[in-house]
Amino acid sequence: MADQMTGAMTADTIQGSGGIGRLRSSLWILVLPALLFVILFFLIPVLSLFASSFDKASAGVITFQGNFSWDNYERIFTRPLYYMAIFRSVYLGAAAALICLIIGYPLAFIIARTARPGAALLLTILVLASMQLDMVIRLYGMMVLMGDNGLINAGLTKIGLISEPLPLMYNRFGVVVGLVQVTLPFMVLSLIGAIKSINPALEEAARSLGSSRWHVMRTISWPLSLPGVYAGTLLVFALAVSSYVVPALMGGWKVVTLPIHIYQQIAEVGRWQFGAAIAGVLFLTSLFAMALYILALRRNAGGRV
Structure with missing residues (x-):
C-alpha cells in the first residue's frame, strides 16, 4: 500500500514538473513577439549605425561599405x-534632472500621501495633462510665453519693472526650462509609485517618538524613496541628453548639442557615417554618465539600486 502511494506521488511529481515546463515554454512563446520587435527595430538599426560610424565618410552613402x-x-x-x-x-x-527632482518630489509626495482619492486623482490628471499635447505644440506655447515680445516680458515692461526684454530664450536657460517642462511628468510618475510603497506606519511611529516632520522626511521618507528618485532622475537625464526638438526651438540653434549635430550631418549635409559616429558618442556618453551616477549613489541606497 505504501509502495503504491509512493509511486503515485512520484508520478504526480513528474507530471507536475512536466506541466511547469510546458507552462514556461508557453510563456516564452508570449515573449517572442516583443523580442523579435526589439531585435528588428532596435538592435539591428543600432548595430548598423555603429558599423557605419567606422566606415569612411562618403556624402550621400547610407549603406555600410x-x-x-x-x-x-x-x-x-x-x-x-x-x-x-x-x-x-x-x-x-x-x-x-536636478531641477525636475527639486520640483517634482514635493508634488509627488503630496499626491502619494493625499488621503482623499478624488484630490489625488485630480492632481495626477493635472500632471498627465501636459503629456496629452504634442511636444512641439507645448514648446511653441512656451515661446509665446518666454519670447522677447512674449507675455512675461510684455507684462514686466508694461508695469515698468524692466526697460529691455529679459533673455529668457535662445540660450541655455531657455533650453533647461523647456527640458524641465517636457520631462517633469516622468519624474513625478516615477516618484509617486516609490513613495506610495513606503509604509505610513514607519513615519507615524517616528512622529509619535518626537521626531519633527523634517527629521522624518530626511531619515525615513527620503531614504526609502531613493529607488524612485534614481529611476526618475535617470529617465529624465536620458530623455534630456538625447532631446533634439527642445534645443532646436528653445535654443534657436544657438545652444548646439549632440542631437543637433546628428541632424545637421545626416539631414543637411548627408554625411551618414559622421552622423553615425556622433550618435555613437551620444549613446556611449549617456551610458557612461548614467553608470557613474549609479556607482556614486549606490553607496547610499542600501542595496536598493
Whole structure:
C-alpha cells in the first residue's frame, strides 16, 4: 500500500514538473513577439549605425561599405565644436534632472500621501495633462510665453519693472526650462509609485517618538524613496541628453548639442557615417554618465539600486 502511494506521488511529481515546463515554454512563446520587435527595430538599426560610424565618410552613402577608418571619431575629439557639445549635452541633461527632482518630489509626495482619492486623482490628471499635447505644440506655447515680445516680458515692461526684454530664450536657460517642462511628468510618475510603497506606519511611529516632520522626511521618507528618485532622475537625464526638438526651438540653434549635430550631418549635409559616429558618442556618453551616477549613489541606497 505504501509502495503504491509512493509511486503515485512520484508520478504526480513528474507530471507536475512536466506541466511547469510546458507552462514556461508557453510563456516564452508570449515573449517572442516583443523580442523579435526589439531585435528588428532596435538592435539591428543600432548595430548598423555603429558599423557605419567606422566606415569612411562618403556624402550621400547610407549603406555600410566596409572601408574601416577612425577618421570620424578622430574628428569629433579633435575639434572643439564637437567635443564641447558632449559636455553641453551632459550639463543640460544633469541640470534638467536636478531641477525636475527639486520640483517634482514635493508634488509627488503630496499626491502619494493625499488621503482623499478624488484630490489625488485630480492632481495626477493635472500632471498627465501636459503629456496629452504634442511636444512641439507645448514648446511653441512656451515661446509665446518666454519670447522677447512674449507675455512675461510684455507684462514686466508694461508695469515698468524692466526697460529691455529679459533673455529668457535662445540660450541655455531657455533650453533647461523647456527640458524641465517636457520631462517633469516622468519624474513625478516615477516618484509617486516609490513613495506610495513606503509604509505610513514607519513615519507615524517616528512622529509619535518626537521626531519633527523634517527629521522624518530626511531619515525615513527620503531614504526609502531613493529607488524612485534614481529611476526618475535617470529617465529624465536620458530623455534630456538625447532631446533634439527642445534645443532646436528653445535654443534657436544657438545652444548646439549632440542631437543637433546628428541632424545637421545626416539631414543637411548627408554625411551618414559622421552622423553615425556622433550618435555613437551620444549613446556611449549617456551610458557612461548614467553608470557613474549609479556607482556614486549606490553607496547610499542600501542595496536598493
